[in-house]
Amino acid sequence: MRVVLAAGTTETALIDGISAAGAAPELMAHTPSADVEILAYGAPTAAPVTPVSPTGCPTPAAVTRAVREVVGFEVAVVDAGLSEPTGAPTVDLGVEPGTDIREPEAVPQASSFYPRAREYGRTLPDDTLVIGETVPGGTTTALGVLTALDEPGGVSSSLPTNPLERKRRVVETGLAESDLEPGDCEGDPLEAIRAVGDPVQPTVAGIAAGALETGTDVTLAGGTQMVAIAAVLRHAGIDAPVTIATTSFVADEQGDALPAACDRLDCELRVTDPGFDERDHVAMARYCAGEAKEGVAMGGALSLVPDGRMSAVRDRLEVVCARLGIEPETGEQEGAATEPTEGTHGP
Template identity: 75%
Template sequence: MTRVLLAAGTTETALIDGISAAGATPELMNHTPAADAEILAYGEPTGAPVTPVSPTGCPTPAAISRAVREVVGFDLTVVDAGLARPTMAPTVAFGTEPGADVRAEEAVPDAATIFDRAYEYGASLPDDELLIGETIPGGTTTALGVLTALGSPGGVSSSLPDNPLEQKHRVVETGLERSGLESGDCADEPLAAIRAVGDPVQATVAGISAGALESGIDVTLAGGTQMIAVVALLRRLGVDAPVSVATTSFVATEQGDTLEDVCTRLECDLTVTDPGFDARDHVSMERYCAGEAKEGVAMGGALSLVPDGRLEAVLDRIELVCDRLGVDGPDGSEEAVTPEDDHGP
């Protein structure tokens, strides 16, 4: 059975107004990765005080990945990659701190230490196949930061229907300037890109991937923009082993041919899964079709595990999981709900 490894962390970059939709409010956004881990592990938040939804009510991709897990099954490991709030899901921890705002002088001061610890962990895993996902609000902005610092700029996705690309570029430019860097300055020192304008999840996933690949494990990075940044880091670090990226059609549609071109340039395989949400009228799927969320919490990778003929069962289960989470309000609108709201006092 394939193991899904979820790296869960936070960055203060997500608190910049208009950057991320991974939470109904900035105050609740720091709880999103902890809640995502619990939803994937247990089917609902058990310690986090809120079910992550966007301001318009789009449910977290964790609901989709959980539905896949309930239908087809997969082993799960959660890695604490800089959580700002604790999670009740069992975790592997390396002592990683949350990331700072990329506009600070250093976003991840201990990026090299995180990478080294993660590498040792990845090299120790007994699995034949590993599918690595992430949950970190603001992660597409930090991905743009790393890609720019490496000299590999490209399009990045967004959890918002209207991708605030200009704002992301301004944020990254400010971060590079305060770090005394220009585009491409970290091409020969890739971990310095994370230290300056990245996030702790990147250092964690890159380290685990490098260690696992070195041990002969087949690695698939489940995600879009953020995993492209990880592949770019791996290639700059001299890791030339085959690696795959699995994402959703929502990301592929937004980035068009750019995503395929980047994967070709980085010599990584690309799998794009269309979950068929447009065939359903459940509100949880309508928001994805409207351009929200798109990816995260290993959603694209999890969907790629669904065998032929089982997708309808997964779609049915998505409706059940979302209803269980209480993201579909009684009037047809979605609401962010706490566990107490969902189950009573």
């Protein structure tokens, strides 16, 4: 069993009000690179940013790392369009950062990125893959792809209040700039990604497609962003069984919409409650208050925790938070670099 994390960037994250980290774009570009380092090493190494909000909410990478330290799993990180280097080892598939979806082409080489990732997925020897993502702006691009494919529903947010109407307006502009109407890309998911997606999407979808072709069990680790990936797979004609594993924070926010989407796309839904409400620690309290919710394969990692071991994960998360400089009793964190990034710290 292996967790594969696709890490990338898109200029869509720089749109005002789309990303919680938009006030510091020079730091936001480093967030996926820092997430990768936290998952690989337990703390940032080369990245000049620690993704912790001013209120003390850490990146979901901290939770995924805590699970890794408790249950153990292999990790492979794929460079899915990083705009800043990372100190962690990555697989290079030649994927480039994405542009603003309000441009005519958001991912000009989507049709090239997908087969490269598909071939990589075919080569993985594991019986089971859990595939996650970290990409600022990813819930907006997910909404773009779902809209272009005529898949109903909305997307979640790393923020307590979801700026869904703002995202919809951005997607409307993006489709218009690409000379498309909602539903015009039905049956052509790579065209949808090219127009209004991000480079992580063809990477994750390609890896999943290649792995499914070799009989590997695939779990898409995330919330509504992974619904978009599932839609890409189904519109590409891939009907193999797929599981979406997410957190109770996403499921609670989405209500009936998430199960309905999984039913429509014929995906099993797995929801895990990490029991953060049982601890008096600022990091867990911020998740319970609606921050972050998901990302960096958090939901998929939590689904791997055996019965009776979640308390150990919460214990280890406190240790990881201490490494990141998060004090348990206060939300004002010295040196916190950025608030949660939409998509990177979101579903």
